[in-house]
Amino acid sequence: MRERRFSTVLHIGRLVHVGVAALAMAACGGDAKPKADSAASGDAPFRVALLTPGPISDQSWNAGAFNGLKAIKDSLDAQTSHIQTKTPAEFEENFRQYGAQGYALVFGHGFEFQDAALRVAPSYPKTIYVTTSGNSTAANVAGMTFAFEEASYLAGMVAGAMTKTNVVGAIGGTELPPVKASFAAFAAGAKAVNPKVRVLTSYIGNWDDVSAGKEQALAQIGQGADAVFQNADAAGLGIFQAAKERGVYAFGANSNQNGVAPDVILGSVVIDLPRAFLTVAREVKAGGFKPRVVDLGMKSGVVQLVYNPQLESRIPAATRAAVDSARVAIEAGTLKPLGDTPNWADVTKPAP
Template sequence: MMSGRNRRTWLKLAAAGAAVAAIGVVPVAHAQAKLKVAAVYTVPVEQQWVSRIHKALNEAKARGEVDYVFSESVSNADYERVLRQYAEQGAVLIVGESFAVESAARKVAKDYPKTAFLMGSSGKPQAPNFSVFDNYIQEPSYLTGMIAGGMTKTNHIGMVGGYAIPEVNRLMHAFMEGARAVNPKVKFTVSFIGSWFDPPKAKEAAFAMIDKGADVLYAERFGVSDAAKERGKLAIGNVINTQPQYPATVVASALWNMEPTIGAALGKVKAGQFKDEDYGKYSLMKYKGAELAPLGTFEGKVPADLMVKVRAREKAILDGKEAVKVVETEPKSTP
């Protein structure tokens, strides 16, 4: 029989457990030194979007915070199997992009309610353990658009994207609005290659735009900056900074930093407080989840008066005085 003190302690613990279950959190606090984290990617880890997740998780691994394993270039048909494999192996957090495999990823999450899932997704969180994120970097995309609009000599900008989905569309629209803000005469040629990773196809699409008079190219996909480099044109980067590879070509980039998102998720897993949430806010500039890349080799080459406007808009965004509109319809070429 329990003593009165032990009984009170047990009742407190039981009540705490019930409270955790009631709010739908993953009810296991992981006290081990390193968390077992797995990632499942449908593309190679060098692809822009996925590379940012991979970078953030590798940094957590280097700090000794996680044991990190991953699978890349996983086909849609095999995605569910790989997710289940990592869940069965004891991963406490599984990260990935589920845009084309939403139903499979959500099905697996339901079957493993004590495993935390953090997935790139256009959908909503799913109780109790499926959280979502996305690269809401429309703010620096707008700023790079301002730079592009001020740098074009032909007033013609070419834009090459992967697919016309909300995640891509919102960045393109923000970029276009930024360009129009400083150059009302600018026009756009927009094209989608139907692939997340096909540099040769993106390069050919960019060549076609250059042939039509575009002198600045928005490189949403790899391959575009190669075309710009070969033809002596300028390019604007997306998600990562490729200026080191194209020092005379890439003027600026809208950077996505996944560290705030991964850091927030790991903190909640450690505390046993992970639940179904939308982590999208951690990609905003105020959380340091996005930023305008340094001008680097183009420092002094971008007109000073243009950069005054860019920095003023950047400050207004960070101060919460201005917001970049989110438009997720398919962007169209200028008639």
């Protein structure tokens, strides 16, 4: 949840390369320019854009967002465009390009897009900028959070019950607040069912290096971890490789990854990004969207723990019953995965 790649405290210089950005949009095959027939008829198209920090082939965070964009295109008859961005300077550059071209809605897919959105948005007041995993708002800037920690707690319960070594692991791409919160919830869930469990936590330093993901997983397995929870996007594929080689369990994240490594993945903490994106896009198209933090969790059906049907029978019935009871309690608000901490944004808040 990605969710995601660069610290928002970085001082970012503005780089405006209009020609390069326009070519990038065209190369991605998106609708970077208005269609002539729509302009001629006076019927302005509903145009939606997406910036992802990683490849949409990751079968995780970025793929889910791209599926959300496709759902908007299909369900709302929208013109859509997607660009993969690498650096904070590119976030701002492409936000400006889409605003200048009159896009109604632009998603920056990750916590790290917030600063760029807040800088660019005042110049394009008719464009709504939404940052996923973001908690910043302005006149035309909104955030969308996913309460990923809720289902992460449930995954922790499963890991805590299934471990034979009393050691489980959690591996992330980079140390961003939403990722840290999900790992804290995973650890809390594991310890709720197994007070003896020890949770190893490490970060790869990026979201794309499959080999580095595998190395991190092998290191944790070497320390006794026999179940590994990951939130690492494309790098997570390397974690699955290590789990298969060493015969330990793993968990999918962001998308339903159960089919990626069905022999080792016990379940996936899934964000239904198409459903979340459509929720916002419908409001924007109808003209009734009010910038805010849109909070979507298990109660909304957007976030869930989805068992792998091939391995579900290995999870003891008593554990599955306990997980179901915890899910009901979380949705009712009587169980807080992060204790008295109300949300992930406060998990890493500095002490006064």
